[in-house]
Amino acid sequence: MHNVDINIEHVTRVEGHGNIVVDVKNGKIKECQWQVVEAPRFFEAMVRGRNWDELAHITSRICGICSVGHTMASLKATEAAFGITPSEQTVRLRKILKHGENFQSHILHVGYLVLPDLAGVGSVFPLAETHKEELLTVIRLHRLSNDICDIVGGRTTHPISAVVNGFTKLPDPKALLEIKERCKSALDDLQVVASLVKSLSEKIPAFERETEYIALKSEEEYAIYDGVIASTDTGTCPVERYREIVNEYVVPQSTAKYTRHNRDSYMVGALARFNLNHEKLTPLAKKVAEDLGLKAICYNSYMNSVAQLVECVYSVEECIRLIDEILTEGLREEDRRISVKAGRGIGAVDVPRGMLIHDYTFNKDGVCVEANCVIPTNQNHGNIQKDMEALLPTIIDKPQEEIRLALEMLVRAYDPCISCSTHFLEVEFI
Amino acid sequence: MGVGNILLKDEGIGVHIARELEKLSLPEGAKVFDGGTGGLSLIDLMKETPRVIFLDAVEMGKKPGAVMRFTLPEVKMATDKIKFSLHQVGLPEVLLLASLLGVSPEVVIFGIQPKDLGWGTGLSPELKKAVPEIVKSVLKEVYKHF
Secondary structure: OOOEEEEEOOOOOOEOOEEEEEEEEOOEEEEEEEEEOOOOOOHHHHOOOOEOOOHHHHHHHHOOOOHHHHHHHHHHHHHHHHOOOOOHHHHHHHHHHHHHHHHHHHHHHHHHHHHHHHHOOOOOOOHHHHOHHHHHHHHHHHHHHHHHHHHHHOOOOOOOOEEOOEEOOOOOHHHHHHHHHHHHHHHHHHHHHHHHHHHOHHHOOOOOOOOEEEEEEOOOOOOOOOOEEEEOOOEEEOHHHOHHHHOOEOOOOEOOOEOOOOOOOEEOOHHHHHHHHHHHOOHHHHHHHHHOOOOOOOOOHHHHHHHHHHHHHHHHHHHHHHHHHHHHHOOOOOOOOOOOOOEEEEEEEEEOOEEEEEEEEEOOOOEEEEEEEEOHHHHHHHHHHHHHHHHHHHHOOOOHHHHHHHHHHHHHHOOOEHHHHOOOOOOOOO | OEEOOOOEHHHHHHHHHHHHHHOOOOOOOOOOOEEEOOHHHHHHHHOOOOEEEEEEEOOOOOOOOOEEEEEHHHOOOOHHHOOOOOOOOOHHHHHHHHHHOOOOOEEEEEEEOOOOOOOEOOOOHHHHHHHHHHHHHHHHHHHOOO
16 A cells, blocks of 8 residues: 555657646545646637638648648538538548558657657657667658658648649659559568567556447448448447537546547547457458457557557558559549538548547538537547546556556557647636 | 748748759759658658758857858757657757667758747748848858769
């Protein structure tokens, strides 16, 4: 029976600012909190009064890592409001961009943010000595993922050429071919990273807590661009009824909202997608999952990083397939003109960290009058809190430093994008 | 390789200069990159070349717009003060990690004294005025090797 006093201000190796507070006196837990302290961002208020063709550019700035995801959700919401169905070419290009982002975000997270914990070091710098070739491989993969987004989206971050109903500039077919060849080599590189993670896998804590998992689901493929909302508890639900799923609410310890559905909390992200869609992965991605001991349904939040690595393999393979399809059909300039009308549209995509929804209402001139964004990480905050509450009693007798590391690794496993999640607070003074 | 953040006025001077260089015809084998805030992925680019000229805003206590050319042995990078964050991967972090990984092209840095590092996308008047001369200095350096 001992005392534990942990006050981690601004957990390192996560995006944004969050604190972990643990207070244990004589073996009794007095406090165990995941506090989100990031400043609110006000994007939903910012887009009111803006024209339909500005929204994707504005909302992509919600995040620098998931800017493609926000752009896609935004474009889909606007297109849904105006009754537009983009062409097959546009959808293929958008999927390449989404997969590029998925790969980019995941490899950055696994390679630079999680690997140091598994290797028992404080940051990526010591890995230069102990795992030089693997680190160079991660850097090479990171660069490829940046280039995929650059060539298709016109920019590494905040895609500029993806717009409503098409692309302002089509990628150069030669550049796409080069990306495809580099993607083929990347599959070998990813095996190197997977082998490294496997060799360090005993450092992944064996923690389990049953929870609800929510992600998009599609009949055609492992869903990241399109699908209906699916829950491991309650089955599927159309995207238009998302509010029945997310049920956002405010808690005092967080500047980001929490969500709950069938239980007190739910999880979104790569692990949720894997649990709901694993049978649609490619054979190679399934093999990597099997090699790394990832089996559905997995209730270990720490395995989210492993699911991300599996998705890297899938996303790279999808880039190869989609580039082949685009080049075989031939890239052609398309008429992007649209007509605007009053209406409401909801766009849902599954971005690296989980299900993302943009919900816009327009007036007859195509000006946005109302917006709501449901962010993956704010859907996860409640689950992080519940995980911590379940984990702490099982490790309470360990030395304080070990408890601290386990809790930090738990938060990191979710790969939270905290700045994304603190987007709007409505305060009612009573 | 111009690096820096163009949303923080003169902090982005390296990128502004790179964009000016992109408008010019350069000899075969010389490539201009907008490194922006590319961070660690720049190391992969560095692997592919025998020589890199970095362009970056550097606090040198000089007149705004002043340029200093230096090589790595001539400077002491504040690498002992590095608190590594993926949100703030600057040139010292990139160069340190590159050297630890054995990625070591010949590096020349053109440090440009900034004036204003506040929010904004344009350069301060002093830096804007200095752009043509900075471009000329960089071109002189490029042509030393051709």
